[in-house]
Structure formats: structure tokens, C-alpha cells
Amino acid sequence: MAVITLDVDGTAHRLDVEPEMPLLYALRDELGLNNPRFGCGLAQCGSCTVLMDGQPIRACVVPVAAVTGKVQTLSGLGTAEEPHPVQQAFIDEQALFCGYCMNGWILYAAALLESDPNPSDEAIRQAFTGLKCRCGSHSAILRAVKRAAATLSDREG
Amino acid sequence: MGWYGTAVKRRDVLKGAGSLVVSLAVPGARRAMAADDRPLWRALSPAQLDTYLKIDETGRVTAFFGKMDMGQGVDISIAQIVAEELDLPLDRVDVVMGDTALTVNQGGASGSTGIERGANPLRNAAAEARRVLLELGAEMLGVDAGEVAVAEGAVYLRADPVRRAGFGELIGGGHFDVRLEWNGSYGNALDALGSAAPKDPSEYRVVGQPFPRRDLPEIVMGTHEYIVDVRVPDMMHGRVVRPPVAGSVPVSVNIDSIGAIAGARVVHEGDYLGVVAGREWDAVRAAQQLEVSWSEVEPPFPDMDDLYDHIRRAPVVRESAGGGRGADVAPDRDAVEAALARADRVLQAEYEFPFQSHGSMGPACAVCDYRGDSATLWTGSQKPHYAAEGVANILGLPAGNVRGIWVPGPGSYGRNDAGDAAMDAAVMSRAVSRPVRVQGTRAEGTAWDPKAPASVHFARAGLDAAGNVVGYEMRMKGFSAGDVESNESNPSYSYAGALLGWPNTSVHRLSNPGDRYGFPVNVRYWQTIAPLLERASPLRTAHLRDPLGPQNHFASECFMDEMAVAAGADPVEFRLRYLPDGRDADVLRAAAERYGWEPAVPGPEAPPSDGVVTGRGVAYTRRGLPVVAVIADVEVDLDTGRVWPRRFVVASDQGIVVNPLWLRRTIEGNIIHAVSRTLHEEVRFTPERVTSVDWISYPILEMVDAPEEIDIVLVNRPELPPYGAGEPSTRTVPPAIANAVFDATGLRIRRAPFSRERILAARRASADRQPG
Ligand code: FES
Ligand code: FES
Numbered sequence: 001m002a003v004i005t006l007d008v009d010g011t012a013h014r015l016d017v018e019p020e021m022p023l024l025y026a027l028r029d030e031l032g033l034n035n036p037r038f039g040c041g042l043a044q045c046g047s048c049t050v051l052m053d054g055q056p057i058r059a060c061v062v063p064v065a066a067v068t069g070k071v072q073t074l075s076g077l078g079t080a081e082e083p084h085p086v087q088q089a090f091i092d093e094q095a096l097f098c099g100y101c102m103n104g105w106i107l108y109a110a111a112l113l114e115s116d117p118n119p120s121d122e123a124i125r126q127a128f129t130g131l132k133c134r135c136g137s138h139s140a141i142l143r144a145v146k147r148a149a150a151t152l153s154d155r156e157g
Numbered sequence: 158m159g160w161y162g163t164a165v166k167r168r169d170v171l172k173g174a175g176s177l178v179v180s181l182a183v184p185g186a187r188r189a190m191a192a193d194d195r196p197l198w199r200a201l202s203p204a205q206l207d208t209y210l211k212i213d214e215t216g217r218v219t220a221f222f223g224k225m226d227m228g229q230g231v232d233i234s235i236a237q238i239v240a241e242e243l244d245l246p247l248d249r250v251d252v253v254m255g256d257t258a259l260t261v262n263q264g265g266a267s268g269s270t271g272i273e274r275g276a277n278p279l280r281n282a283a284a285e286a287r288r289v290l291l292e293l294g295a296e297m298l299g300v301d302a303g304e305v306a307v308a309e310g311a312v313y314l315r316a317d318p319v320r321r322a323g324f325g326e327l328i329g330g331g332h333f334d335v336r337l338e339w340n341g342s343y344g345n346a347l348d349a350l351g352s353a354a355p356k357d358p359s360e361y362r363v364v365g366q367p368f369p370r371r372d373l374p375e376i377v378m379g380t381h382e383y384i385v386d387v388r389v390p391d392m393m394h395g396r397v398v399r400p401p402v403a404g405s406v407p408v409s410v411n412i413d414s415i416g417a418i419a420g421a422r423v424v425h426e427g428d429y430l431g432v433v434a435g436r437e438w439d440a441v442r443a444a445q446q447l448e449v450s451w452s453e454v455e456p457p458f459p460d461m462d463d464l465y466d467h468i469r470r471a472p473v474v475r476e477s478a479g480g481g482r483g484a485d486v487a488p489d490r491d492a493v494e495a496a497l498a499r500a501d502r503v504l505q506a507e508y509e510f511p512f513q514s515h516g517s518m519g520p521a522c523a524v525c526d527y528r529g530d531s532a533t534l535w536t537g538s539q540k541p542h543y544a545a546e547g548v549a550n551i552l553g554l555p556a557g558n559v560r561g562i563w564v565p566g567p568g569s570y571g572r573n574d575a576g577d578a579a580m581d582a583a584v585m586s587r588a589v590s591r592p593v594r595v596q597g598t599r600a601e602g603t604a605w606d607p608k609a610p611a612s613v614h615f616a617r618a619g620l621d622a623a624g625n626v627v628g629y630e631m632r633m634k635g636f637s638a639g640d641v642e643s644n645e646s647n648p649s650y651s652y653a654g655a656l657l658g659w660p661n662t663s664v665h666r667l668s669n670p671g672d673r674y675g676f677p678v679n680v681r682y683w684q685t686i687a688p689l690l691e692r693a694s695p696l697r698t699a700h701l702r703d704p705l706g707p708q709n710h711f712a713s714e715c716f717m718d719e720m721a722v723a724a725g726a727d728p729v730e731f732r733l734r735y736l737p738d739g740r741d742a743d744v745l746r747a748a749a750e751r752y753g754w755e756p757a758v759p760g761p762e763a764p765p766s767d768g769v770v771t772g773r774g775v776a777y778t779r780r781g782l783p784v785v786a787v788i789a790d791v792e793v794d795l796d797t798g799r800v801w802p803r804r805f806v807v808a809s810d811q812g813i814v815v816n817p818l819w820l821r822r823t824i825e826g827n828i829i830h831a832v833s834r835t836l837h838e839e840v841r842f843t844p845e846r847v848t849s850v851d852w853i854s855y856p857i858l859e860m861v862d863a864p865e866e867i868d869i870v871l872v873n874r875p876e877l878p879p880y881g882a883g884e885p886s887t888r889t890v891p892p893a894i895a896n897a898v899f900d901a902t903g904l905r906i907r908r909a910p911f912s913r914e915r916i917l918a919a920r921r922a923s924a925d926r927q928p929g
Contacts, residue, residue: 018438025438034386035379039519039567040599044852047518074379087377094369094818097228097826098568099376100518106377121865128860132852134518135228135568136829138863140822 004064008033009076019065023057024048026064027073035074036103039132046104046131050074056108074103077110085155086110089148090141097135104131109145117152119145203261203349204339206289207332209282210239214329216310218245220283222254223263223347224275225539228568229826229883230370230819231271237815238276241363242283242355243290243324244307255563257545264345265540266569272815273782273881278349282337285351289335293327344644358813358875365875367818372565384537384564385522385596392524393420394437395585395595396444397652398430399605402845403458404690405451406656414448423447424588428693429656431581433589437596456844457690465509465908468613468635471686474665478682481638481666488632488682493617496628496678500619504723508614508712509908510635510891512840514855515573515606515701520597522566523575525582527590531558532583537566538575538645546646547576548583551654570830571700572643572650574606580651600850605652607699608840610636612667614712616719618676624724626735628678631670631713633705637685639664641699655693663688663697668705670713671779671888674735695847696840702827706780706888707834711909714776714892718759718899727756728775728896736777740784740810744872745777748786748808751870759896764903766924767795772901776892780885783811787828787889791897795920798913801862802832802894807886808870812877824886825867831890833858837910 002019005012008031015030022041027033027050039047041060048060053069078084083091086109096102105128112119112127119127124145133141201208201221211219220239226232232252240247253259263275287307294312295302298320305312313321337349358364375381400406406428415421420435421443432447434440459467479486497503524535525548532552538544545561552559566575578595585593597605612635619628640663641650648654649662667683689696721731729749736742748754754775761770770793777786790804805828814820837856841849849855891909899905904919 021438025441029437032388034382037383037385037519038596040851042599042851044599045518074377076379078378080374080378080380083374083378090377091369091373094373094822096373096376097822098518098565099228099373099381100383100567102376103379125860125863131860132518132857134516134570134830134857136826136833136858138829138858138860139825139865139867141860142863 002065006064006067006071008071009073015064017064020063022060023050023062023064023067023071024059027059033073037100039101044130044132045101046108047101049104049107051107051111054111054114056111074106077107084110085151086113086145086148089144089151093140093144093147095140095144096137101131101133101137105133105137105141109148112145113149113152117156118149201261203278203343203347204337206282206285206335206337206351208261209279210286210333212286212324212328214325216249216323216325216329218243218250218324220250220252220279221260222252222275222279223260223542224271225255225266225541225563226271227266227539229823230816231275233368233370233819234272234815235276235279237363237366237368238280239283241361242280243287243310245310247363247368249310255541257542257561261347262343262542263347265538265542270345270881271883272879274345276879278337278347280355281349281351284353284355285335285337286333288351288353289333290324290327294322297322297327364815365813366816368816369818382564384535384566385519387524387535387564387594389524389526389592392592392594393433393435393589394440395424395431395433395581395593396440397581397595397597397601398432398444398447398449399601400451402451402454402456403695403847404693405454408450408452411448415443415446418443418446422589424585426584426588427657429584429653431585433585433593457694458696458842458844459689460844461842464511464611465613468611468686473634473684474637474687476682476684478669478680481668488680490680492678493628493630493680497617497619500627501622502620502723503617504620504719505615505617506716506719506907508616508715510612510614510708510711511838511909512611512696513609513701513834513838514603514840514849515570516603516855516857517569517573517606518567520599520602521574521578522594522596523578523582524592524594525579525586526592527552527583527586530554532586534559534561534579534583535564536561536575536579537564537569538579539569540643540645543645544576544579547648547651548579550646551580551648551651551657552583552587570702571704572607572641572645574602576641576645576650577652579645580648580653584653584657603855604847604850605695607641607697609701609704610638610698612636612708614708616712616716618716618720620720620724624726626676626720629676629680631681631716633667633669633683633709633712634686635667635708636688636698637663637665637667638698638700638705639666640688640694640697643700652693661691668709670709671781672713672777673737673741673779674732675737676735696842702830703780703884703887706778706884707831707891710776710778710888711891711895714778714889715895715907718774718892718896719905722759725758728759729754730756732775732777741777741779744784744808744810745786747870747872748775748788748806751808751868752788752806754788759900761901761903764923764927765795769794770901772897772899774893774896774898774900776889776896778885778888780881780888782880783809783882783885785809785886785889787886787893789890789893789897791894791901793898793901793916795902798916798920800836800894800898800911800916802864802897804866804868805864805893806868806870808872809882809886810872810874811882811885812880813875814871814873815879817871820871820882821869823883824869827884827886828867828890829858829863831887832864832894835891835894835910836862837912839910839912
């Protein structure tokens with residue numbers, strides 16, 4: 001066991017856990033957070049995605065001791081009153097079914113638009129390599145990401 | 158103490174807005190609900206209006222729905238139907254579902270019947286409630302019932318609309334205490350009639366509108382509660398321990414091997430083995446580290462390369478030309494032989510479809526709190542009423558002593574691993590006398606969930622000199638679809654039940670393609686073969702979205718195309734020759750029209766040997782009542798073998814449209830899921846075990862291959878009731894893509910999935926056949 005500090009959604013936490021415990025278990029079981037979810041435990045699906053210093057990581061395979069940056073979860077991205085434009089676009093497009101996969105899609109989309117505010121169709125598809133959705137939300141997700149990009153460029157312009 | 162006194166603490170009695178609202182202190186029962194008059198421990202009567210509807214003092218309506226929404230917006234459609242009958246704005250209707258203490262068993266999610274059947278008792282109850290409210294309103298206003306009308310949640314005097322009484326004033330919080338005429342059935346067949354007739358669809362204002370789902374904002378904000386988020390006091394974490402060779406069972410277990418993991422315990426009953434620990438990570442490690450010696454068994458499976466020949470060779474267990482659940486009907490083979498003997502030309506082809514996994518996004522999870530004489534089950538199963546009954550059975554409790562609470566899980570497309578997890582949690586909770594949460598690993602969600610069965614389809618047709626079909630035969634031979642029946646009340650059908658010695662109750666059944674082709678001789682039948690491993694098999698079969706639809710129609714609709722090519726006909730025109738006028742032909746025409754279909758015989762003029770080529774393919778199917786036609790535009794890269802279905806045009810007739818927005822979404826999701834099954838999905842195995850254990854060994858569709866456009870034509874039939882629209886489009890996708898691949902390349906792919914390797918192999922084989 002080791003004492004580890006984690007900054008999650010702007011709050012600092014001290015944990016006493018095995019350093020090799022994956023971040024996902026630390027977030028869920030030690031901190032009682034819900035939204036990053038177990039899908040594969042193998043970095044193959046994205047259900048467990050969180051952002052570390054703005055970059056998406058797979059919490060199921062990152063040992064908690066290796067987390068050096070600030071962690072942001074889907075629930076830390078926006079609020080019901082002030083949703084992130086990507087979240088709003090997913091609502092507007094009704095772009096999901098069960099939603100179990102959504103941590104990955106929304107957080108990867110947010111990170112993508114951060115670095116490329118006006119991505120091509122191809123760039124969006126490539127950015128989502130390695131993400132899974134079993135319910136077939138793909139086409140709706142593409143529409144949502146384009147809508148979010150349009151909203152963001154309206155705001156800039 | 159009874160379970161309702163322990164698990165369901167009826168604290169938090171809130172007095173709000175003059176109404177008594179009990180908020181159930183149970184995870185999963187998130188919505189505060191008007192449950193004060195709904196004793197949780199008493200079975201609800203399907204013959205009581207109050208079972209389906211409740212109106213509080215503010216006039217807000219709660220509809221209690223005994224089926225489920227699994228992410229297709231069924232609940233919003235139910236709210237629309239109830240709002241419609243009560244002349245209420247939609248935002249004043251809430252829908253409660255999935256809690257066995259609050260809803261009657263309407264069968265859970267099942268065969269896309271959420272609206273087709275599930276809406277009926279609610280529609281009737283709402284119509285009856287409106288009748289009662291009209292009477293109460295007339296009485297309160299001191300006039301005859303003929304002088305009042307209903308609008309916006311109030312009864313008003315026609316002659317003087319300011320004189321009105323709101324629903325809340327009329328009945329708020331009270332009982333209707335009105336009996337409905339219940340048909341005596343539970344499950345999908347449950348129906349109840351009131352004395353009032355529901356509205357005529359021509360008057361609909363709320364039904365038919367595109368309302369968004371209500372749970373979406375919470376989901377995208379990351380605040381939605383899923384089954385994996387349920388935590389109850391004193392809860393432990395359980396994991397099932399599975400054998401290294403399918404069919405082998407634990408002989409001895411070295412408990413000391415997990416002695417170093419604090420609080421870890423072994424659950425070993427009969428042939429069932431699991432571990433339980435206080436922390437989830439400890440349970441994961443204990444399952445990995447537990448030393449078990451397993452019984453020696455013969456490897457149960459054939460070589461994977463031999464799968465389809467195994468099916469061809471295997472003795473037939475059951476054969477029928479009828480439905481899987483009816484009596485056997487003998488196929489008229491003599492008629493086929495006679496017709497083929499008369500034919501000018503006989504075509505034949507064989508199609509092969511693999512085992513496929515539900516592979517839900519998250520491996521199944523369930524929590525069970527066993528209390529000796531009662532239990533509470535939290536489950537993501539799409540049939541929580543049956544799951545709770547199954548848990549009662551495996552625990553030896555009366556059915557009424559187990560409360561099942563559905564909490565949304567990862568999307569579910571039939572009888573997936575959720576039905577097993579409920580039983581696992583129950584068995585482990587009983588073993589440790591604590592609530593236990595079980596969640597599988599990815600391998601358990603992919604390798605150990607019940608599968609869609611593999612099959613071979615034998616097609617024959619005779620054509621006369623003019624290219625007319627004179628005789629047709631389609632035979633499906635494969636593993637029975639009924640190793641695991643979807644009704645979860647029988648523990649025999651679960652992994653735990655099988656290992657705890659519940660007798661085998663699997664049934665032998667398959668089905669035939671659904672269409673309306675009027676061939677002069679038209680014989681379809683199916684044959685089942687024995688399972689490879691009788692019990693607790695990772696290849697046991699069950700319902701997976703549109704059960705047997707993709708298999709059967711891959712064969713039947715590809716063969717239609719082969720017949721059209723042989724007859725030198727356009728495939729749309731060829732199908733229309735054999736379809737009666739009416740809904741089937743209309744749907745096919747609607748798809749062709751939207752697509753801008755120009756008639757042509759499928760296939761390239763000269764077979765291309767490399768580069769990217771394009772083609773189009775059509776398929777039409779019927780699933781009982783709903784009718785679907787699909788046209789796919791496909792791009793095939795002959796150098797890499799990649800098949801990319803870029804565009805789909807879908808025409809769909811499912812009777813009256815209740816919510817066009819979510820109907821479109823549902824069809825779109827089905828198409829994409831089916832694209833994944835068509836292009837990628839195949840459960841792999843060795844003689845010892847299933848080797849599809851993750852998303853690399855069981856690849857599914859990724860965004861790079863997702864279609865660019867899915868253009869959906871809804872053929873609205875306001876004169877018809879709503880038919881199940883959830884699954885029917887699935888079955889059209891494998892043949893539409895295969896037919897388009899043929900159109901593009903001249904390659905007839907008769908084995909799914911159409912992986913890159915398979916396309917490249919087919920191209921090589923065809924090049925070998927072509928001289929120089
Ligand atoms: S759970 Fe982490 S990527 Fe699948
Ligand atoms: S919406 Fe169900 S897995 Fe993506």
C-alpha cells in the first residue's frame with residue numbers, strides 16, 4: 001500500500017492503495033465516482049476514459065501511481081446548467097443509446113476539438129480509433145461532433 | 158423481518174406540494190414516486206387501473222410500465238401514448254419501469270414488443286382514466302357528463318371553459334379503484350381492457366411527434382446511474398471462476414492461494430466456483446490467483462475450420478417446416494423434387510453464418526442482497542421480473558419475496574450475460590450472507606455470454622426457360638437457438654444453475670425466413686443438431702438481436718439475388734414479381750424510389766481484379782408484421798479486402814409511427830450493429846475453449862468503417878397499430894451488403910462475416926478460376 005494523491009475534477013484526494021491498482025478502481029471504489037466505467041480492462045474500448053491534463057487516457061490500464069497530472073472525468077467536463085459544447089451537441093443530436101460507452105466518445109471529441117476545432121470527416125473518424133460502441137451510435141456521434149465543431153466556430157467567429 | 162422492512166427502508170417520507178411522496182431509499186429507485194398507496198410487498202393486480210396509472214395532487218401522471226427501454230426511447234413513446242389518451246402535455250407524464258414492486262410483469266424487453274404489445278394496457282388504462290375523470294369532473298361542476306370535455310389536464314364545461322377542474326383536484330393522490338378486464342396473461346401477452354375506447358388515431362396530437370429521450374442529458378453529463386454504480390451497505394464484490402477447458406469442473410481448490418488477499422473468500426458449491434472480497438480490485442486479483450485443479454475432459458469443440466462441415470454431417474435432432482415453438486410440420490420434399498425435375502435450370506447455393514456474441518459494452522453486473530427469507534436483486538437484465546423470479550427459484554424462496562430492481566446496464570440485445578450475473582450474485586450473496594456485486598471480465602462478456610447459433614443454409618430453386626421460379630427450397634441446419642431461453646425465471650438456463658445441478662431444459666428450435674414471395678412451390682424448413690457441450694457451455698445459444706434473422710435472410714435474400722442474376726433480371730423487379738401488392742411491395746418500392754434505383758442486372762461487366770470498386774445491393778424482409786427494405790451502397794477495396802458500406806437507404810413500415818425521432822434512431826442503430834455483425838463478428842474457438850475473449854479476438858465495427866449516411870423512409874400507416882420496429886431492419890443488412898459486394902466485384906460471398914481476409918481469399922480463388 002502507498003499513499004497517493006490524486007487531483008480529480010478540481011478536488012485533491014489522498015488514497016492509501018496498492019500503487020499498481022488501475023486508476024479506474026481507485027476512482028470508482030476508493031473515491032466513489034461513477035462515470036468512468038469498466039468495459040474491457042484492456043485499453044480496447046474507451047468506457048473508462050478520463051482526461052489527464054486534457055489528454056484522454058484509459059483509466060483501466062493506468063496504474064494509479066502513474067497518474068501525474070490533473071484528472072478530469074466526464075462529470076467534470078460540464079454541468080447541467082453549463083454543458084460543454086460537445087455534451088450539448090450529443091443531447092441535440094440524441095446521439096446515443098445505452099450511453100455506457102460515452103466517456104470515451106465525448107472526452108475524445110472534446111480533446112479533438114481542442115486541438116483541431118474544425119476537423120474533417122476523416123480526422124474525426126481517425127481520432128476515434130480504438131473506441132467502441134456496441135449499440136451503433138456511430139453515425140449519430142459523427143453528426144454530434146460536427147455540430148459541436150460548428151458551435152465552437154460560431155463562438156469564436 | 159421481511160425484506161420490505163430491511164432492504165426497502167421507507168424513510169424519507171416527503172411532504173411536498175401537498176402530496177405524500179415516498180422516496181425509496183434504494184439505489185436504482187431514483188425517481189421519487191407516488192408509492193404511498195402501493196404496498197410494495199403485495200403483488201400488483203393486472204386487473205386494476207391503479208396498477209398502471211397514478212395521478213398526484215398537482216395533476217402529474219405516473220405510468221407504471223412492465224416492459225423496458227434499453228436505449229431506444231420506448232419509455233418516451235409510452236409517455237406519449239398515455240399523454241395522448243389523457244389529453245395531457247407530455248411533460249406531465251412520468252414513466253416508471255423495471256421495478257417488480259411497482260410494475261406488473263409485461264415481459265420486459267422482448268422481441269421488439271415494447272410498443273406493439275406493451276403499450277396496450279397502458280393505452281387502455283389511460284383511456285379508462287379519462288372516462289372516470291370526465292365523470293368526476295361533471296359531478297364536481299354539477300353538470301351532465303355530456304357537457305364537459307378534457308384538455309390540458311383538466312375537465313372543463315364546454316359552454317363555459319373557465320369552469321374547470323384539474324385532474325389533481327379530481328383524483329389527486331387517490332385511487333381510481335376501477336377494474337379492467339384482464340386477459341389473465343402475464344408477460345408479453347398481458348393485456349387489460351377498460352370500458353372506454355381509446356382515441357381514434359386521426360385525433361392524435363402527441364403520438365406521432367418526435368420527442369427526445371429524457372435520460373440523455375444525465376448520460377452525457379456523466380451523472381446517470383448504471384447497474385455498475387449500485388452500492389449497498391456491507392456489499393462485497395464477487396467474481397466467477399471459469400474453467401480453462403470448456404466443460405471441466407473444479408475438483409479441488411487451494412484456499413491458501415488467496416490467503417494473502419484480505420477478506421477474500423471462495424464460493425464453491427457443486428461444480429460452481431467463485432470468489433468474493435470486500436474490495437473490487439481484491440476480488441479481481443483473487444479470481445486470477447486462485448489455484449484450482451480442474452477435471453480432465455475431452456475437448457468439446459471441433460476444429461474451428463471444421464465448424465460448418467460438422468453442422469453438415471451432424472445427425473438431425475428436430476426438423477420442421479413450422480415455427481420453432483409449434484408442433485412439427487413435415488416439409489414437402491416431394492413437391493420440391495417434382496418442381497425441380499420440371500425446371501429448365503436448377504440453382505443451388507449454401508450459406509454459412511457463424512456463432513456471434515452479444516458482447517455488450519460492459520460485461521454483465523448484478524447486485525443481490527440475500528436475507529434468509531427474502532432478497533433484493535439489482536439487475537441490468539432486460540427482463541427484471543423474470544430475473545427476480547429466477548433468483549427466487551435458485552435461492553428456494555417464494556417468488557413474491559424477491560424484489561427485482563432494474564438499473565440501466567450496457568445496451569442489451571437479447572438474453573446476454575446479464576441473465577447469468579443475476580444468478581451469480583444470488584448464489585454468492587447466499588454463500589457469504591452479505592450483499593454481493595458481481596461483474597464479469599471482458600472475456601466473460603465475450604467468451605461466456607450465450608451466443609447466436611451458427612448455421613448452414615441450403616438453397617435450391619428451379620427456373621423455367623423464361624426465368625420464372627417454378628420451385629423453391631430453403632433449409633436451415635444448425636445448432637438449436639434454444640439452449641438458453643430468454644425467460645430468466647428458470648435457473649436451468651443460467652451458468653450457475655447448470656453447475657448447481659438444475660436439470661437441462663433446453664429446447665430444440667430454429668426458424669425460417671420471413672417474406673411474402675409467392676413461388677408456386679415454396680418449401681422452407683429447419684433442422685437442429687445437438688449442442689457441442691450440453692451444459693454451462695460458452696457456446697450455449699440464446700436470443701441475440703433479431704434472433705435467427707441475420708442468418709436466415711443472409712441466405713434467402715442473397716439467393717433471391719442469385720436467382721435474379723440467373724434470370725437476367727433486375728433484383729428489385731425480380732422481387733416484385735413474386736410479392737403481392739400491399740405493404741411488402743410498397744416498402745420495396747419506397748426504398749427503390751428514395752434511392753433512385755435504375756433497373757439493371759447485378760454484377761460488374763468484367764470482374765475487376767484490383768482497386769476500389771463500388772456496387773449496390775437490395776434486400777427486403779418481413780418480421781411478422783413489420784416490413785423493411787434496404788439498399789446498400791458499398792465500396793470494396795480489392796487490394797486490402799476492405800468492405801465499406803457507405804450509404805444505406807432504408808424503407809420501413811411498422812404500422813403507425815409513435816415517435817419518428819426515436820424510431821429513426823432505433824433503425825439507424827440496428828443497421829450499424831448489423832453492419833458490425835456482417836463485416837466483423839465471428840466467435841472463434843479451439844477444441845478446448847472459446848478464444849474470442851476481447852475486442853481484438855472478437856473485432857467489431859469501428860468509426861473508420863461506419864456508414865456515411867443512413868437515409869430512412871418511414872412508411873407511416875396510421876390505420877394500423879404500431880408494430881415492433883426495434884429489430885426488423887437487422888436481418889436485411891447482411892444480404893444487402895453481400896449483394897452489393899457481388900454487384901461491385903462479381904464475388905459471391907456465402908460465408909459471414911465479410912472480413913478482409915475472406916474478401917481477399919475470394920478474390921484469389923476467382924482469379925485462379927479465370928484463365929490467364
Ligand atoms: S475499460 Fe478501459 S478501455 Fe475498455
Ligand atoms: S450507446 Fe450503448 S454502447 Fe454506445
